[in-house]
Amino acid sequence: MPKIVDHDQRRDEIVEAYLTVVARDGLPAATSRAIAAELGVGTGALWHYFDGYDAVAAGAYQRITERTNTRIAAATADLRGLDAVYAMLREILPLVKETVDEAYVVVGFWGRLAANDKIAATRADVDEHWHELLRAHLTDEVADGGLDPGIPLEDVIDVLLSIAVGQQVHAIMGSDLAEPDRQIRMIDLCLRPWRR
Template identity: 75%
Template sequence: MPKIVDHDQRRAEIVEAYLTVVARDGLPAATSRAIAAELGVGVGTLWHYFEGFDAIAAGAYQRIVDRTNSRIAAATAGLRGLDALYAMFREILPLQKETFDEAYVVVGFWGRLAEGDGITAARLDVGVHWAELMRRHLGEAIADRTLRPETPIDRVIEVLQAIAAGQQVHAVIGTAPADPDRRLDMITYCLRPWQ
């Protein structure tokens, strides 16, 4: 009798193996061979569940987005305004090992997107979701009078998103301040004119 395989579960296991290899050995070490070895299977097994390595990278990116969104929801529960905004950025910025490892996967995925259009269908515009959250928290800050009413919310959101993306890139290439407080200070610096 043939073995019944849960394809979604197997794909999730492959993605988790990819993330494990990245966290332990770094992004360059996350090859199809290393992922297969992590799972104790042959490399060919991976291609029964994914069309290619880009699809694995896209799956890992999506998994990180899901994890980050879950952490944001938990961290901001019961908070509003700037407290919620800072709690959100503590889950996005590379401030500890988990988010630092995630930055490698995210930036690596962006690199794959830049190389061609083979995985554009897998792109998740997380920026739209995060912009909605930021818009809500900044609006609350205005309502709470911790930000001025004339705060240009859309422009501030653009800068905050650029800070988030830039900090992930800088963490990966090692040119940003390693001190988590200095990374968060960029958010403070962005908001200071409107407080």
Template identity: 50%
Template sequence: MPKHVDPAARRAEIVDAYLRIVSRSGIAASTSRALAAEAGIAAGALWHYFGGFDDVVDAAFQRVYARTNERIAAATAGRRGLDALHAMSRDILPLEARTRDEAVVVVSFWGLLMGHEEFRAHTRAVEQEWGARVRGHLGEAIADGELRADTPVRELTDALLSVFEVMQLRAVQGSATAEPDRQLALIAHLLAPWRGAR
């Protein structure tokens, strides 16, 4: 009697295998053959669970995004204002091995955006959700007197979101600007002019 395979569980195994390959050897190593071997299934069986390789990358991006959101929720629980904003930033910025590995997946996903409107919709959803969180924490910081009342919340939110994305790219590039202390210093620099009640 054939063994029953839970399609959702098998898809999750394949995505996990893809993430392991990327974190270990980079995007170029994540071929269909390598992915099937890592997942422990026949190469042709991959496409019983995904429509193509782009779908695997899409699922991996969504997994990384979900994991990041889980970390953000845990890190910011019971915090507000700049304390919460800094906690959120540390779980997005590629400051350690885990988030640098995630940056590789995210940057590879960006390379597919031009041909996939649904992928662009995913990135816009991330921007909207994280933007709302950042604006909320900046608003709390203003209310608590950590930031000046005239802090340009919209513009500062846009700048912080841009830093999150650029630092993921620079980490993949191996840029010296992606060293953890320089990333955190950039966030501090953006906030510095607006610190303290006026």
């Protein structure tokens, strides 16, 4: 009788193996052969569950998005206003090993996305979701009197998200701009003109 394989579970295992290799050995080491070795299978076994390496990278990107959103929800659950904004951004910015490792996967996916429009549909609407969260937190801060009501919310949110994305690139490049205190100071600088 043929062995019954849970395809979703196997796909999850492959994505987790990819993320494990990246965290341990770096993105360049996350080859098909290394992922298969991590799972203890032959390389060809990967392609029963994914159409190619780009699809694995897209799956890893989606997994990181899910993890980040889960962390954001937990970190901001009991917070409001700017406290929630900073807690949220600390889960996105590459400030610690976990988020730096994630930055390698995310930026690597963006590179693949630029060369393969077939995986574009796999990109989560993360920017829109984060935009809405930041809008809600900043609106609360305005209501609580901590920010000037004249703050151009949409523009400030765009800058905050651009900083978060840019810092992921700086982190994988090893730039001094990715030093954690500098990253937080950029957020401070963006919000300072609007604080009351």
